[in-house]
Amino acid sequence: MTRGAALLPLALAAAAIPSAAAAFSAPANEAVCRGSEGYAASFGGRRTFTLRPADLTAIKAALSADPAIAAAYRDLIARADRALAGKPGSVMDKRSLPVSRDKHDYVSLARYWWPVPANPKGAYVRRDGQTNPEIESDRFDRSALSRMARSADVLALAYYYSGEAKYADGAAAVIRAWFLDPATAMNPNMNHAQAVPGVADGRPEGVLDGASFIAAIDAAGLIAPSGALTPAETRGLEGWFSRYVDWMLTSPNGRGERAAKNNHGLWYDAQIARFALFARRTDVAARVAAAFPKARIDRQIDPSGALPAELTRTRSFHYSLYALAAAYDVADSAACLGIDLYDHEGAKGRSLRKATDHVAAYRNRAADWPYPEMHWPAGTLDELLVRADIAWGPGTYPRTAHDDFALRYRIVPGARR
Numbered sequence: 001m002t003r004g005a006a007l008l009p010l011a012l013a014a015a016a017i018p019s020a021a022a023a024f025s026a027p028a029n030e031a032v033c034r035g036s037e038g039y040a041a042s043f044g045g046r047r048t049f050t051l052r053p054a055d056l057t058a059i060k061a062a063l064s065a066d067p068a069i070a071a072a073y074r075d076l077i078a079r080a081d082r083a084l085a086g087k088p089g090s091v092m093d094k095r096s097l098p099v100s101r102d103k104h105d106y107v108s109l110a111r112y113w114w115p116v117p118a119n120p121k122g123a124y125v126r127r128d129g130q131t132n133p134e135i136e137s138d139r140f141d142r143s144a145l146s147r148m149a150r151s152a153d154v155l156a157l158a159y160y161y162s163g164e165a166k167y168a169d170g171a172a173a174v175i176r177a178w179f180l181d182p183a184t185a186m187n188p189n190m191n192h193a194q195a196v197p198g199v200a201d202g203r204p205e206g207v208l209d210g211a212s213f214i215a216a217i218d219a220a221g222l223i224a225p226s227g228a229l230t231p232a233e234t235r236g237l238e239g240w241f242s243r244y245v246d247w248m249l250t251s252p253n254g255r256g257e258r259a260a261k262n263n264h265g266l267w268y269d270a271q272i273a274r275f276a277l278f279a280r281r282t283d284v285a286a287r288v289a290a291a292f293p294k295a296r297i298d299r300q301i302d303p304s305g306a307l308p309a310e311l312t313r314t315r316s317f318h319y320s321l322y323a324l325a326a327a328y329d330v331a332d333s334a335a336c337l338g339i340d341l342y343d344h345e346g347a348k349g350r351s352l353r354k355a356t357d358h359v360a361a362y363r364n365r366a367a368d369w370p371y372p373e374m375h376w377p378a379g380t381l382d383e384l385l386v387r388a389d390i391a392w393g394p395g396t397y398p399r400t401a402h403d404d405f406a407l408r409y410r411i412v413p414g415a416r417r
Helices: 003-014 053-061 067-085 142-162 165-180 204-222 231-250 252-258 263-278 282-300 316-335 352-360 378-392 403-407
Strands: 107-109 192-195
Touching: 053 142, 053 403, 067 142, 067 165, 067 403, 107 142, 142 165, 142 204, 165 204, 165 231, 192 204, 204 231, 204 252, 204 263, 231 252, 231 263, 252 263, 263 282, 263 316, 282 316, 316 352, 316 378, 352 378
Parallel strands: 107 192
Antiparallel strands: none
16 A cells, blocks of 8 residues: 555545645655645745745745856846736736626637638637647737736745835735736636637636646735735635636536546646645545546556657647646645655556656657657756656756746755756
């Protein structure tokens, strides 16, 4: 029996009592994510789930001494200042009106679907790996959603590292416009996400767009000491995500995405587990984490460590990494509930560790990858391996800090580059 299997009954019981849940393998001097409170107890009240106190505290201490961190910080502040100068985005910015006739409903276009030149007003067709630039147009909400998540994240980090209240106020304004202000807030659904003209007004695949909300949750936690979001607003944000969790659990699109057998299913789990934690619905998060070994690891990772559902894509390596990033997010949320998914080993050795080793073997060996890949994602692999070294290191995998990543994960002594 794995540590994860042994801990499942305990975690499910602890879900009703968040303070009783603790991560499974943190060193004695390392902060612990505790259920729906995240890292708040050891991070000055900052209720984060992705950003770790030990990392950010060490990075902040090195701002002036480490040239790479100093350069990343200067770039962060420049981006934060640009975000402050802009208007917070909202679903009200789009030019189109959803079929629901409610502009508060989110609308996006499926990434790989294109009009047929001979029949531009007819049904769109799929071209895997070829992004239709129309997805970023102001007819849809995708660009505004991405900008919201980036701005909230960048402004919150700028506040943490600089201590300047203007950045916290900016992050709060961004979050308020997207989630809380009745005049601009998005309805908590993805009924019309990743629509395909002539095919569907919205699809289960559109649930994936909500992955951007994960960053907004940590941004809200990181600015907590500033008071830029009031307690009532924080409760309102939790309520928004609770309603969104209900939508994910009960809607046709939500149920359809949960049934997906590729990276979409993994990202469904990553989102609902994190959103449920933030919404203080640890019972939902615990059920997702408890089911994950059998539902995802055993079914989506083969004995070699490959993810077969991703290997048929034109960007097979990219999607293998993308799927693993979602699995890591689930494992991080599970750790908050005392469930060890990182060290789970299923039938014939299927595991996150084996899947990580499988992709890590191709670092600096793009030409040896035996499946289709249109654009080799070297930087994405390095970022994944930083997270892997946190899970199984230090020193197990290379830690190479790239730009903004240097402000999120510290390079510790002994970690390989």
